[in-house]
Each structure stands twice: as structure tokens, then as C-alpha cells.
Amino acid sequence: MGRIKTVATLFFAAGLTIVLVALMVAADTIAQQAIEALTNPTVLGKVLSATAAFEPIETIQAPILIYHHIKDFEGSDAQADALYIVRPQNFEQQLTYLQDNGFTPLLLRDLPDYFSGKKVLPEKPVFLTFDDGLRSQFEVAAPILERFDFPATFFVFTNPIDRSDNYMTWDQLKTLVAAGHDVGSHGHYHLFWDRISAAELPAEIIGSKNILEDQLGITVVTTAYPFGEYTPAVTTAVGAAGYQVARGIGHGKNHRSDQLFTLDGYFVTNSFSYFKNIVGGR
Ligand SMILES: [Zn+2]
Structure with a gap:
């Protein structure tokens, strides 16, 4: 009897040891996995992003770049136009610089979401904008943007669309939208919004928005003031028309959440050193 009891006890003890060891191994594996998960940059990134997504931001540092023509300078181009022309190879050099320095180009229409924390702001944001709907932007700039x-x-x-070789067509604008770009309003006749009468303003601000939305099937929430000029009355009218973001022209890349209708943007030139100055980086 005594011997059987001893054997039974031994078996029981052995069984308990096996169970204990199994539990310890399991616990160790779980702990190991947890450590791996937390130290894995992808997982950690997701955890941090999920947290950051709820944090509103007051100031966003991001250069807003303004381009007009992307093309080679032609003899027929007036000297004054040179300021509005960036050569294709210089444009490529600028985009390469942004890529090499870890910049992430974003759409201005998403800016309110980056402020509210609804969208997570990448580390080095930059906004690329093109004014006036020029044909060279579709023919030269868009294929380069696509490569990057x-x-x-x-x-x-909206006035010259489909009506001039110098400007884009509706089909070209639709192609840009389909490729993931956004289209914003720059008025109908490119008038000075700070100088025209109160009676003329709605056709520029509301009329152009409606035309773009009807033709392109998108919601237009961004605008750029023609000539970069605006008054408090103009910014108020822009907000009332349903825009969420409005860009002017000026030096500055720190944008406050209460300045969505007076955003500064930099005129980009062919000078690479000026470009590097604007965006910063290395
Ligand atoms: Zn313009």
C-alpha cells in the first residue's frame, strides 16, 4: 500500500511539474511575443499612430509650394513670364530632393483633418500646388508627379477651361482627379477678389466652385486667392461658400489651426538653393 502511494505521489508530482513547466514556457512565449510586438517598428508605429490620431495640433510646419508653368523657356515667353516658369529638369531635381529628404507631399484639402487629429500628420509634410490650370501642368508636371x-x-x-491651348481641358482635369490629385478654385476670371464689387464676388467664389463640382463630380473645399490678395470680407465670403482651406502667397511655413483661410505659400523658382531654403532638410 505504502509503495503504491509513493508511486502515485511521484506520478502526481511529475505531472504537476510538467504542467508548471508548460505554463512557464507558455507565459514566456507570450511575454516574448509582447516584447517583439512593442519593439517591432511597424507595430509600434501603429500603436503610436492610433494614439496620435486623437491629438489635435495647433501649429503645423509645412511648406506650401506654388508652381505655375513647368516647361522649358521658349523664345516667345516674355521675360516677365520667366518668374512663372520652372524648367522640367529643375522640377525633377526639387521633387528628388523632397523624396531624398523624407518629405511627404499631402493634399491641402486634408489640412483640417491633420489639425484635428483625424488624420495622422507625417513627420515632414509638404504641399505641392499649381495655379491657373495651365496646360504644361498636365503635359509636363503630372507625368513627373506620377513617377514620384x-x-x-x-x-x-474656370473661364478658359476647354477654350484655350494654354489651359487644361475638362478631360485633363478629370484625369488628374482620377490619378489622386485634387482640384481647387482660383475663381472664374482670375480677378482681384479684394477689389471687385460685392456683386461680382459670388460668381468668382461660388460660381467657380459650382462649375468645378458639376464638371468633375468632386466636392471643392480649397481655393487659392488670385494674385494672393484678400481682405477679411473675402475670407469670410470664402468660408461662407463652403471652402475649408484658402491659400494666399507669402513667406511662412508655420500654419495655425485658426489660419486655414490665410495660408501662406512660396512661389517656387528655378533656383535650387532657394528651394532648399524654403523646404529645409539637410
Ligand atoms: Zn493665378
């Missing part, structure tokens, strides 16, 4: 997989905002004034 960079999205951009195209601010067009």
Missing part, C-alpha cells in the same frame, strides 16, 4: 507618386492640388480658374 506625389499628389498635388491644382487651383484653376
Whole structure:
């Protein structure tokens, strides 16, 4: 009897040891996995992003770049126009610089979401914008943007669309939208919004928005002031028309959440050193 009891006890003890060891191994594996998960940059990134997504931001540092023509300078171009022309190879050099320095181009229409924390702001944001709906932007700039997989905002004034070789067509604008770019309003006739009468303003601000939305089937929430000029009355009218973001022209890349209708943007030139100055980086 005594011997059987001893054997039974031994078996029981052995069984308990096996169970204990099994539990310890399991616990160790779980702990190991947890440590791996937390130290894995992808998982950690997701955890941090999920937290950051709920944090509103007051100031966002991001250069807003303004382009007009992307093309080679031609003899027929007036000297004054040179300021509005960036050569294709210089444009490529600028985009390469952004890529090499870890910048992430974003769409201006998403800016309110980056402020509210609804969208997570990448570390080095930059906004590429193109004014006036010029044909060279579709023919020259868009294929280069596509190669870099960079999205951009195209601010067009609606009057010359489909009516001039110098400006884009509706089909071209639709192609840009389908490729992930955004189209914003730049008025209908490209007038000075700070100088025209109160009676003329709605056709520029509301009329152009309606035309773009009807033709392109998108919601237009961004605008760029023609000539970069605006008054408090103009910014109020822009907000009342349903825009969420409005860009002017000026030096500055720190944008406050209460300045969505007076955003500064830099005129980009052919000078690479000036470009590097604007965006910063290395
Ligand atoms: Zn313009």
C-alpha cells in the first residue's frame, strides 16, 4: 500500500511539474511575443499612430509650394513670364530632393483633418500646388508627379477651361482627379477678389466652385486667392461658400489651426538653393 502511494505521489508530482513547466514556457512565449510586438517598428508605429490620431495640433510646419508653368523657356515667353516658369529638369531635381529628404507631399484639402487629429500628420509634410490650370501642368508636371507618386492640388480658374491651348481641358482635369490629385478654385476670371464689387464676388467664389463640382463630380473645399490678395470680407465670403482651406502667397511655413483661410505659400523658382531654403532638410 505504502509503495503504491509513493508511486502515485511521484506520478502526481511529475505531472504537476510538467504542467508548471508548460505554463512557464507558455507565459514566456507570450511575454516574448509582447516584447517583439512593442519593439517591432511597424507595430509600434501603429500603436503610436492610433494614439496620435486623437491629438489635435495647433501649429503645423509645412511648406506650401506654388508652381505655375513647368516647361522649358521658349523664345516667345516674355521675360516677365520667366518668374512663372520652372524648367522640367529643375522640377525633377526639387521633387528628388523632397523624396531624398523624407518629405511627404499631402493634399491641402486634408489640412483640417491633420489639425484635428483625424488624420495622422507625417513627420515632414509638404504641399505641392499649381495655379491657373495651365496646360504644361498636365503635359509636363503630372507625368513627373506620377513617377514620384506625389499628389498635388491644382487651383484653376474656370473661364478658359476647354477654350484655350494654354489651359487644361475638362478631360485633363478629370484625369488628374482620377490619378489622386485634387482640384481647387482660383475663381472664374482670375480677378482681384479684394477689389471687385460685392456683386461680382459670388460668381468668382461660388460660381467657380459650382462649375468645378458639376464638371468633375468632386466636392471643392480649397481655393487659392488670385494674385494672393484678400481682405477679411473675402475670407469670410470664402468660408461662407463652403471652402475649408484658402491659400494666399507669402513667406511662412508655420500654419495655425485658426489660419486655414490665410495660408501662406512660396512661389517656387528655378533656383535650387532657394528651394532648399524654403523646404529645409539637410
Ligand atoms: Zn493665378
